Amino acid sequence: MRDKYDVIVVGGGAAGMFSAGTAAASGCGKVLLLERNRNLGRKLRITGKGRCNVCNDCTPEEALKNVPTGGRFLYSSVYGFPPEWVKEFVESLGVPLKTERGNRVFPVSDKAGDVVEALERWVRAQGVELRQGRATGLLLEDGHAAGVTVGGLEYRASRVILATGGLSYPATGSTGDGYEMARQAGHTVTECSGSLVPLEVQGGCRSLAGLSLRNTGLTLWGSKKKPLYRDFGELLFMNYGMSGPTVLSASAHMDEKSGPYTLSLDLKPALDPGKLDARLLRDFAEKKNESAYEGLRGLLPARLVPVILDRAEIPTSKKVHDITREERRRILERLKDLRFSVTGKRPVSEAIITHGGVKTAEVDPKTMESKITPGLYFAGEILDCDGYTGGFNLQIAWSTAFAAGTAAKP
Numbered sequence: 001m002r003d004k005y006d007v008i009v010v011g012g013g014a015a016g017m018f019s020a021g022t023a024a025a026s027g028c029g030k031v032l033l034l035e036r037n038r039n040l041g042r043k044l045r046i047t048g049k050g051r052c053n054v055c056n057d058c059t060p061e062e063a064l065k066n067v068p069t070g071g072r073f074l075y076s077s078v079y080g081f082p083p084e085w086v087k088e089f090v091e092s093l094g095v096p097l098k099t100e101r102g103n104r105v106f107p108v109s110d111k112a113g114d115v116v117e118a119l120e121r122w123v124r125a126q127g128v129e130l131r132q133g134r135a136t137g138l139l140l141e142d143g144h145a146a147g148v149t150v151g152g153l154e155y156r157a158s159r160v161i162l163a164t165g166g167l168s169y170p171a172t173g174s175t176g177d178g179y180e181m182a183r184q185a186g187h188t189v190t191e192c193s194g195s196l197v198p199l200e201v202q203g204g205c206r207s208l209a210g211l212s213l214r215n216t217g218l219t220l221w222g223s224k225k226k227p228l229y230r231d232f233g234e235l236l237f238m239n240y241g242m243s244g245p246t247v248l249s250a251s252a253h254m255d256e257k258s259g260p261y262t263l264s265l266d267l268k269p270a271l272d273p274g275k276l277d278a279r280l281l282r283d284f285a286e287k288k289n290e291s292a293y294e295g296l297r298g299l300l301p302a303r304l305v306p307v308i309l310d311r312a313e314i315p316t317s318k319k320v321h322d323i324t325r326e327e328r329r330r331i332l333e334r335l336k337d338l339r340f341s342v343t344g345k346r347p348v349s350e351a352i353i354t355h356g357g358v359k360t361a362e363v364d365p366k367t368m369e370s371k372i373t374p375g376l377y378f379a380g381e382i383l384d385c386d387g388y389t390g391g392f393n394l395q396i397a398w399s400t401a402f403a404a405g406t407a408a409k410p
Helices: 014-025 044-050 060-065 075-080 083-092 112-125 177-184 245-251 273-286 292-296 302-311 325-336 392-407
Strands: 004-010 031-035 097-100 104-107 129-132 135-141 144-150 153-162 193-195 199-201 212-221 227-237 241-243 261-266 338-345 353-355 376-378
Touching: 004 014, 004 144, 004 177, 014 031, 014 112, 014 153, 014 392, 031 153, 044 112, 060 075, 075 392, 083 097, 083 104, 083 392, 104 112, 135 153, 135 177, 153 177, 199 245, 212 245, 227 245, 241 245, 241 338, 273 292, 273 325, 292 302, 302 325, 302 338, 376 392
Parallel strands: 004 031, 004 153, 031 129, 153 376
Antiparallel strands: 097 104, 135 144, 144 153, 193 353, 199 241, 199 338, 212 227, 212 261, 227 241, 261 338
16 A cells, blocks of 8 residues: 555656656646656657657647547647747746648657657656656545555555656657557557558568658548548658558548559659649650669669669660650650559558557547546547657647546545
């Protein structure tokens, strides 16, 4: 038996730290934050490639449009703690912010560690007690949350906030413990898979592995021959397929029902077919006595040229002046619509975020309290909510944590 608390928060990530500090600052009494790792915020330290994309500088309405799973459920919490408040809060901690392309907000220092350390200082300043320990069970009394078990010890409280994350990046401590505690309380946990995850394509992309493209159009097609998602920006070829911001966001639109899937790349989205053909004709005129490979080098990275020519069924050694109108048409088609058959997602352990989690219909959207077990709250990735890249998943963490932390008054 251990000390009794008013609120116990399980999980020391962004949602856990913010809900614990908010609960203490809101007058919720004695607050304990339990984290299984030695240090807080391990996953937060690697977000945004180690730079921490804290939020997106947009309106609440725009933020919700970028949450394909759980957007309606998050309406109250995102409006209750919108992106503007996230920025104000982080800067109040002494971490100046900047806004980059796509309205992504980062610390000026480009160091995620600055956000984590400032957040931990704030949590401690609110009087939150921090303990290292892995919570493995939920204490229930008369159907009410009554605390958690850590090894053979009991930590008791009349309010428990689960902010344990999902299954992505298990090395940071996200191993699904919170799902088991939620099930123990009678909750449904929807099937979990990776979201914002790289995609595998048929045959892989070994010849292109490591090649990064910018300003590239991407369209995800499903079985109904209708575009499921369109984007524009960066992508990265890997041995197994593709990654990068546009590909990760496309993965959020994939489920078991709408496949098989195809990715289409527009390598020259700024040029319509007519202008692109005119550009091709100019380049070909300048290199008419050279190979087809050299004829396309002005338009494409070197490693991409053989791929386009192979798809267009043109030998790389063929002289430019021998390329027919029909062959040029095939080149244009591949430049504007280079297709890859998706064979699947990479494992959830490689995903940025988990798709699936505690069923939101069983949670009060205003307070994040369980509708099944009074005194139990949820915050962050443990919920069946996920957004696109660009700071929207951390927005979910901040907003749900604020809702839970302010509501968890004994």
